[in-house]
Amino acid sequence: MEPMRAWQVSAQSPIDEHPLRLVELPTPEPAGHQVLLRVLCCGVCRTDLHIAEGDLPLHRPQVVPGHQVVGEVVAVGGDAVRFSPGDRVGAAWLAGTDGSCRFCRRGEENLCLQASFTGWDIDGGYAESIVVDERFAYRLPEGLSDEQAAPLLCAGIIGYRALRSTNLPHGGRLGLYGFGSSAHLAAQIALAEGAEVYVATRSTHARELAAELGAAWVGAADERPPVPLDGAVYFAPVGDYVPDALAALDRGGVLAVAGISLTDIPPLVYDEHLFEERVLRSVTANTRADGEELLRLAPRLGVRATLSVYPLEDAARALADVARDRIVGSAVLRIGD
Numbered sequence: 001m002e003p004m005r006a007w008q009v010s011a012q013s014p015i016d017e018h019p020l021r022l023v024e025l026p027t028p029e030p031a032g033h034q035v036l037l038r039v040l041c042c043g044v045c046r047t048d049l050h051i052a053e054g055d056l057p058l059h060r061p062q063v064v065p066g067h068q069v070v071g072e073v074v075a076v077g078g079d080a081v082r083f084s085p086g087d088r089v090g091a092a093w094l095a096g097t098d099g100s101c102r103f104c105r106r107g108e109e110n111l112c113l114q115a116s117f118t119g120w121d122i123d124g125g126y127a128e129s130i131v132v133d134e135r136f137a138y139r140l141p142e143g144l145s146d147e148q149a150a151p152l153l154c155a156g157i158i159g160y161r162a163l164r165s166t167n168l169p170h171g172g173r174l175g176l177y178g179f180g181s182s183a184h185l186a187a188q189i190a191l192a193e194g195a196e197v198y199v200a201t202r203s204t205h206a207r208e209l210a211a212e213l214g215a216a217w218v219g220a221a222d223e224r225p226p227v228p229l230d231g232a233v234y235f236a237p238v239g240d241y242v243p244d245a246l247a248a249l250d251r252g253g254v255l256a257v258a259g260i261s262l263t264d265i266p267p268l269v270y271d272e273h274l275f276e277e278r279v280l281r282s283v284t285a286n287t288r289a290d291g292e293e294l295l296r297l298a299p300r301l302g303v304r305a306t307l308s309v310y311p312l313e314d315a316a317r318a319l320a321d322v323a324r325d326r327i328v329g330s331a332v333l334r335i336g337d
């Protein structure tokens with residue numbers, strides 16, 4: 001097979017010191033339950049930046065990042081039965097589980113002790129081709145373009161899981177702290193389901209987008225929403241405002257932290273931040289059921305990502321733009337057509 005172009009993490013370092021390198025690699029071959037995808041699009045996620053910069057440890061030397069992969073099946077392994085060449089499928093963050101640990105057995109495969117992740121443990125979608133386990137891939141709804149489908153595969157799914165984990169009552173007031181790719185998709189779901197949405201973010205462009213989408217209130221990162229919130233999702237990568245977000249909750253409200261990496265949270269004051277049954281929880285990866293639900297729901301509710309599209313050659317620039325908060329909505333690499 002012909003070689004493919006792919007971005008590898010050559011050495012973890014700040015994005016301005018170019019941790020990624022565009023290289024030629026042999027096109028992988030599918031074995032067992034794997035399918036080989038010709039990559040059409042790959043979403044750019046802040047987690048890719050954490051892996052490139054070293055906020056997360058490297059699990060595999062010279063890994064190819066990218067875990068929001070839309071591709072076309074071109075070949076299948078000997079045990080693969082779910083997809084045929086020509087099918088369009090999505091590959092997301094959760095790449096594999098053992099299926100047997102205590103978490104898998106009770107339906108919480110997102111907590112699997114042996115989980116592997118796309119673009120961290122196995123090579124990801126910043127490449128012209130990728131092999132993925134078909135059991136962890138998604139059939140993509142028709143009518144959803146490649147570019148629109150890509151950000152749903154992590155930003156969408158994680159935002160959705162985080163939203164559900166707040167147990168927001170119908171018509172409830174939802175706070176969103178940070179308003180990037182994941183938040184702007186979760187906001188659309190919450191709004192379509194009748195929630196009132198309150199957005200606090202430092203980016204003025206993101207505040208404009210939030211207002212356009214129908215947020216009831218938008219403010220700066222340290223501003224307090226004008227009403228107590230029934231639930232909130234914390235998308236920002238810095239922990240500084242977690243206490244403020246807890247203080248903004250109504251009694252019994254849940255604050256879900258959606259990020260995989262967060263700087264330290266300042267000390268909490270029990271009375272102000274936790275008492276009256278306020279809950280602080282995190283969200284870790286997702287189950288395949290979360291993904292299937294989101295991919296059914298998002299097109300039905302008319303969720304549409306605001307997109308910045310880059311060619312594969314510009315992946316490093318796209319990540320630098322994520323690092324500098326220059327993206328409004330979602331960044332996507334267009335790789336094949």
Ligand SMILES: [Zn+2]
Nearest residue numbers: 099101104112
């Ligand atoms: Zn497991």
Ligand SMILES: [Zn+2]
Nearest residue numbers: 045047154155
């Ligand atoms: Zn992600």
